[in-house]
Amino acid sequence: MHAWYYLLISLPSSVCLGWAVWLLLLKSNKDQAQDFLGWMMVVGFVLYLSYIPYFLHRFSIFVLLLPVYTLGHPAHLSHVPLLCQTVG
Amino acid sequence: MYHYYVRLLVETKVFSIWQRLYLPAVVLGILMYGTLLILNNSERENLEVILQGQPFANLNAETLPVITLLALYFISRLTFSILVIYTVILNFRLIQQYQYQLSNYYSDPENHSIKSLKYILTGMILTSVYSIVANGIGVPFFLNRPFLLIIPACSISILIFFLGYFGNSFHLVQLDFTHGEALDDTIEMELVFGEVFVANFQHRFVDNKAFLIPGLKITTLCEMLETNRTYLSVYINRTYQCNFCSLINKLRVEYSIKHLEQVSIEKYSLNYLAEMCGFSSLNTFYRTFQKEYGMTPGQFLKQQDKKAAEK
Numbered sequence: 102m103h104a105w106y107y108l109l110i111s112l113p114s115s116v117c118l119g120w121a122v123w124l125l126l127l128k129s130n131k132d133q134a135q136d137f138l139g140w141m142m143v144v145g146f147v148l149y150l151s152y153i154p155y156f157l158h159r160f161s162i163f164v165l166l167l168p169v170y171t172l173g174h175p176a177h178l179s180h181v182p183l184l185c186q187t188v189g
Numbered sequence: 190m191y192h193y194y195v196r197l198l199v200e201t202k203v204f205s206i207w208q209r210l211y212l213p214a215v216v217l218g219i220l221m222y223g224t225l226l227i228l229n230n231s232e233r234e235n236l237e238v239i240l241q242g243q244p245f246a247n248l249n250a251e252t253l254p255v256i257t258l259l260a261l262y263f264i265s266r267l268t269f270s271i272l273v274i275y276t277v278i279l280n281f282r283l284i285q286q287y288q289y290q291l292s293n294y295y296s297d298p299e300n301h302s303i304k305s306l307k308y309i310l311t312g313m314i315l316t317s318v319y320s321i322v323a324n325g326i327g328v329p330f331f332l333n334r335p336f337l338l339i340i341p342a343c344s345i346s347i348l349i350f351f352l353g354y355f356g357n358s359f360h361l362v363q364l365d366f367t368h369g370e371a372l373d374d375t376i377e378m379e380l381v382f383g384e385v386f387v388a389n390f391q392h393r394f395v396d397n398k399a400f401l402i403p404g405l406k407i408t409t410l411c412e413m414l415e416t417n418r419t420y421l422s423v424y425i426n427r428t429y430q431c432n433f434c435s436l437i438n439k440l441r442v443e444y445s446i447k448h449l450e451q452v453s454i455e456k457y458s459l460n461y462l463a464e465m466c467g468f469s470s471l472n473t474f475y476r477t478f479q480k481e482y483g484m485t486p487g488q489f490l491k492q493q494d495k496k497a498a499e500k
Contacts, residue, residue, distance in 0.1 A: 120353035
């Protein structure tokens with residue numbers, strides 16, 4: 102695996118983590134909406150982080166993380182027809 | 190979560206309806222974890238093979254929990270696709286309500302972050318649509334062609350970055366709204382508009398040209414007239430059949446027309462006139478003038494010149 106591959110698969114989760122840290126820790130305000138956006142970024146971070154085992158061919162970990170997609174789905178709508186693809 | 194975020198931005202009182210929207214995710218997530226727990230090793234391996242994009246061959250009784258799990262996964266995707274369409278419609282309605290609130294509150298609502306809010310919502314929709322497209326192609330497709338992964342990884346990252354950027358730069362105005370509402374609660378609502386109030390409104394707001402104050406808020410006017418926001422808002426709606434922002438714009442345009450008719454343009458530049466009439470920029474002045482009068486200030490001046498030449 103090349104370094105750029107690791108960079109690519111961790112890029113979306115890194116961006117989410119960056120915003121989560123900025124909005125929740127570094128930017129101290131009483132803005133409810135911005136705080137919530139920070140928490141959304143945390144969810145996005147976990148969601149995109151859970152992709153990494155898949156692209157690292159660690160499918161046993163990925164299987165355990167499947168429900169995370171379900172829970173994270175309303176935040177970042179994704180993966181509609183994965184089943185169609187695999188079953189078909 | 191998107192919907193709840195937009196709700197937080199545009200409403201002073203957030204209802205718990207979003208929790209009901211999230212309920213299917215929680216139920217399906219728990220069911221999936223439950224199904225995962227009852228999988229044996231061979232079934233788990235079977236599932237891993239399927240998720241790598243291999244054809245779903247050799248269906249037998251042993252794979253039933255796997256089929257259940259994948260069916261739950263598929264149902265969750267379908268449910269959330271419907272939910273997203275529903276919440277996008279709800280979000281657009283909320284933004285419309287928000288714009289209406291702004292028009293009833295500020296004389297220049299355009300300067301209060303509507304654009305950022307639109308960018309945020311567009312970013313959310315684009316991220317969702319893009320995720321659907323990328324996953325329509327299928328995650329295994331990218332697994333087998335790593336160099337193509339650059340497209341979804343970079344584009345999703347860019348979208349998330351801008352979502353965070355606009356969310357971070359959005360200046361909340363609901364605190365002002367809350368302040369206005371708190372004022373309303375302290376004063377009893379009257380249904381009849383007293384003569385003193387009407388005279389006061391005419392004198393202070395119209396005759397003394399309070400509408401020329403740049404960035405005038407309805408709460409500032411309330412303080413001037415010693416009344417509350419709801420009372421004043423209802424008075425304006427009933428008497429002038431328009432909201433606070435429209436009334437201000439109408440009066441400002443009328444005022445600017447009087448100046449344009451009386452004074453030659455050499456004396457006043459349009460920029461100065463816009464500023465004098467309380468508009469935040471020349472663009473706002475042009476847009477408002479055209480909306481109210483059906484022509485731009487420039488066209489109006491040309492018309493005036495023609496009339497003068499004919500005389």
